[in-house]
Amino acid sequence: MEFPRLVYADRAAASAGTRAALRTRDGISVELDQMVSTASRGCGQVYELFADRFSECVDNFLRDLESPYREIALELATQRGYYTPQDRMEALRERANDGSCSLTGIDPWCCPCGRHE
Numbered sequence: 125m126e127f128p129r130l131v132y133a134d135r136a137a138a139s140a141g142t143r144a145a146l147r148t149r150d151g152i153s154v155e156l157d158q159m160v161s162t163a164s165r166g167c168g169q170v171y172e173l174f175a176d177r178f179s180e181c182v183d184n185f186l187r188d189l190e191s192p193y194r195e196i197a198l199e200l201a202t203q204r205g206y207y208t209p210q211d212r213m214e215a216l217r218e219r220a221n222d223g224s225c226s227l228t229g230i231d232p233w234c235c236p237c238g239r240h241e
Contacts, residue, residue: 146189152197155185160204168236171205172215172229179207 146152163178182201186194198206207215219226225235232240 147193149196149200152189152193153200156182156197156200156204159185168228170228170230170236172219173227175205175207176212178205179209179212182206183209 146155159178159181163174163181167173167177178201182197186197189197215229216226218224219229223232224230225232225237225240227237227239228235
């Protein structure tokens with residue numbers, strides 16, 4: 125019976141440690157670097173796809189982040205390629221207007237997404 129309580133205590137301590145780390149510029153930076161790594165996997169080296177994925181991760185992160193630290197997180201995220209939801213919608217409209225792939229943002233004849241003939 126004691127083992128489950130120890131595991132729970134360790135998880136609670138890790139969670140508290142994570143929350144504490146997100147109250148520092150370095151801690152936020154580490155979290156954003158992990159998001160960059162995650163977003164870059166599977167994007168086919170297409171910057172627009174990476175930026176969309178990373179920005180969505182950041183939006184979710186900002187929702188849960190305590191308000192005094194959001195400005196720091198936004199500054200650091202912008203340095204890593206973050207775009208606001210409004211910026212992403214504008215980019216999507218531009219892609220649609222110029223005939224680019226709505227997913228990757230590149231010419232359909234060169235696009236690796238597999239949705240074009």
